[in-house]
Amino acid sequence: MSKSSFDIQALTLGDVPAAARLSADAFETDRQTEMKGSGKEPYDLNKHWLESLPSLLRNPRIVILKVVDEASGDEASGDVMGYCIWGFRGFQPEEMPVVEGRSHPPADASPAKPKDKQESSADPEPKPEPEPETDPIKRLEARTSADMQAWMAEAMPEGTRCIFVVGLSVSPKYQGRGVGSALLRWGTRFCDDNGVFAWVQSSEPAWRMYGKSGFQVIRALDMDLDEYAPMPPPNEGPGAKWGHYVFRYMKYLPKKR
Numbered sequence: 001m002s003k004s005s006f007d008i009q010a011l012t013l014g015d016v017p018a019a020a021r022l023s024a025d026a027f028e029t030d031r032q033t034e035m036k037g038s039g040k041e042p043y044d045l046n047k048h049w050l051e052s053l054p055s056l057l058r059n060p061r062i063v064i065l066k067v068v069d070e071a072s073g074d075e076a077s078g079d080v081m082g083y084c085i086w087g088f089r090g091f092q093p094e095e096m097p098v099v100e101g102r103s104h105p106p107a108d109a110s111p112a113k114p115k116d117k118q119e120s121s122a123d124p125e126p127k128p129e130p131e132p133e134t135d136p137i138k139r140l141e142a143r144t145s146a147d148m149q150a151w152m153a154e155a156m157p158e159g160t161r162c163i164f165v166v167g168l169s170v171s172p173k174y175q176g177r178g179v180g181s182a183l184l185r186w187g188t189r190f191c192d193d194n195g196v197f198a199w200v201q202s203s204e205p206a207w208r209m210y211g212k213s214g215f216q217v218i219r220a221l222d223m224d225l226d227e228y229a230p231m232p233p234p235n236e237g238p239g240a241k242w243g244h245y246v247f248r249y250m251k252y253l254p255k256k257r
């Protein structure tokens with residue numbers, strides 16, 4: 001299949017089980033995911049996406065794109081080869097791009113939820129100090145999530161219009177054929193057409209691919225996985241280490257048309 005022939009469509013609710021499985025397979029060799037899977041309550045990526053994708057599909061400011069293997073005639077498996085979740089910031093639902101297969105805006109888009117009472121700044125009740133976290137994986141998640149919050153506050157202040165990659169996975173069976181870059185090209189074209197930037201928090205293995213799609217590293221978070229690991233990597237011999245894992249925040253700036 002030539003790189004330019006991918007047909008990009010909207011992921012649907014019926015694709016969710018295949019997409020969740022695909023992500024779990026794609027991240028199987030991701031060092032951070034492997035390490036998180038070695039804990040007492042192993043991180044289950046398949047379950048995570050099975051639970052998250054349906055609500056993401058209903059979110060009016062999310063577009064989930066897929067590439068299906070529909071190569072030629074009998075050889076086409078109909079498999080979802082890869083999918084990408086794009087988030088939109090500062091766009092009204094009616095300004096969202098139209099994608100084949102996605103209702104516009106999603107028919108069951110629920111209105112923004114009212115602010116949780118506990119989040120209200122007017123709430124006078126003092127909150128108890130949180131207990132120090134003892135689960136090392138939860139400490140890792142708290143560290144990465146705090147860093148993400150800091151990045152978002154800096155990169156997307158009030159009033160910013162931009163798009164961002166919430167998730168990108170290509171099935172190991174179909175990697176290296178241009179599926180990932182085709183899914184990114186959809187977003188970078190949108191950026192060029194609308195004069196907005198895109199950003200991603202890249203996984204360690206994917207940052208070179210984002211670089212090839214025009215994204216540049218702006219900030220990095222270097223995590224020593226062994227500081228957070230519940231155990232050394234199994235089946236890798238004595239003294240084996242998980243090693244460092246670098247999250248890179250990368251930006252694509254629109255090209256002037």
Ligand SMILES: CC(C)(COP(=O)(O)OP(=O)(O)OC[C@H]1O[C@@H](n2cnc3c(N)ncnc32)[C@H](O)[C@@H]1OP(=O)(O)O)[C@@H](O)C(=O)NCCC(=O)NCCS
Pocket residue numbers: 026027030082167168169170171174175176177178179180181182200201202203204205206208209210212
């Ligand atoms: C990263 C990923 C999405 C790439 O998808 P893909 O369809 O295999 O990528 P493409 O075939 O479009 O590759 C585009 C270019 O990036 C390069 N590339 C892809 N993965 C790469 C890697 N891990 N390291 C270095 N280069 C890579 C390709 O060689 C290709 O280069 P070329 O244009 O010079 O030929 C896929 O490998 C994947 O799902 N990985 C696991 C999940 C993950 O980390 N997702 C990213 C979350 S932020």
